[in-house]
Amino acid sequence: MSGDKNNKMILGAFMQAANCSNYAASWRHPETMTDFLTPEYFQRIARTLEDGKFHFAFIDDRLAMPGIYRDSIEDSLIHGVRVVKFDLIPIVMAMAMSTENLGVGATYSTTYHGPFHIARLFATLDHMTGGRVGWNVVTSLNDEEAQNFGLENHLKHDQRYDQADEVMEIIEGLWDTWADDALIANKEEGIFADPDKVRRLEYTGSYVKSRGPLTVPRPPQGHPVVMQAGQSSRGRDFAAKWGEVIFAVFKTIEEGKRIGEDIRERAAKYGRNPQDIKIVTAAYAIPGTTTESATEKMKFIESLATTTDKLTLLSELLNFDFGAYDMNHQLTPEQLNSISGSRGMAEQFMKEGKEPTISEFIDASNRGTIHELPVFCGTPNNIAIEMTEWFTEGGCDGFMLAATHVPGAYEDFVRMVIPKLQEMGTVQSEYTGQTMREGLGLERPTSQYFGRPQ
């Protein structure tokens, strides 16, 4: 990992275009704003993040209301467990239009959105925001999502990554179908674009195909920044092949170092420069004027979560109904292996030869609680010291901060912790570069067909 003191820590915000933050219980927090059906809700957060010189906001997504648990949407609706999920693109635009430097990353699924559609959408966004857009590539997780798109079941785990590889080839190919200098728009000569600098793609894979060219000139960033969060072995391979900003959830600095090295080794096998990959880990921050007041704040936040939040969200993530069994039911290797959503946790249990009960599985996952992610809780100074340690010791290149309540958690962080991190020289005090890519210190990709303009 960079750990290079000349580098600055990357800061992103882990957001949802939803009625709650990543912490499903956040909507119950008395300070959480309730105007999430308006652009102002998102723009307020965007401006706060920009005040704190965050590199980007990142918006998570899922294409279905949680309904795997007890095969019903009732619990999710009553408990408000991520039931509202906007399409992210108008929200990206709203946030970008209210800021000047903040990058905005949005999640779009390679399983349910066609590659031409994704390529065009993100190329358009990249132009409209002056190169401040990232795409979080996901393959989606569960049957509920499949059924919203007319399919019975979600594709099998490894198969959807095989499909995603082809989708990526098409999308990056389409972004490269226009040379950077293809657009001439010379009114006097009546020439709009150079036909020698725009080409068809003619891609045919086993899952997807596209003829091209893209109907949008080459994006300002060459390619919008590609984000990814695969955790399983197949997922990490995919992340290492395509990802530029890789999201993870590391519990310790050592885990961050180990997984970071693994991803960078895999990337080197694809001929990539390991420095072209930035690894950011998700966390919560709960600053208080004293350690005691921070702990009190955390206890109150913890008390907002319900057991139903946990079961609903775990069932959704793993594509497995945890409500179909007694809490003491021991999961057999076959049942663990049948988990077809996010497989990281099940793979870990199988590797250790363990057969956890449902309640052990839930406890191990911490799903639906703030402890699903590391929590930095304490005085601003102590939080800044701890975060700096993660960075300088090579546990990560930066953090993606989730909010315990919205927008208060970001306001507190920017007001209390950012000045300390800036004093320590850990984070940037000014934006650098024009685009999100430049701000992150990532190379601009040259077109695979046209190279750099002469």
Ligand SMILES: Cc1cc2nc3c(=O)[nH]c(=O)nc-3n(C[C@H](O)[C@H](O)[C@H](O)COP(=O)(O)O)c2cc1C
């Ligand atoms: C920080 C983070 C953010 C993620 N955001 C999304 C998301 O918005 N939508 C989604 O379908 N999956 C999301 N995922 C799931 C990943 O894309 C991936 O499926 C998951 O980490 C499991 O890895 P695997 O696919 O290799 O089993 C996220 C994962 C992490 C760690």
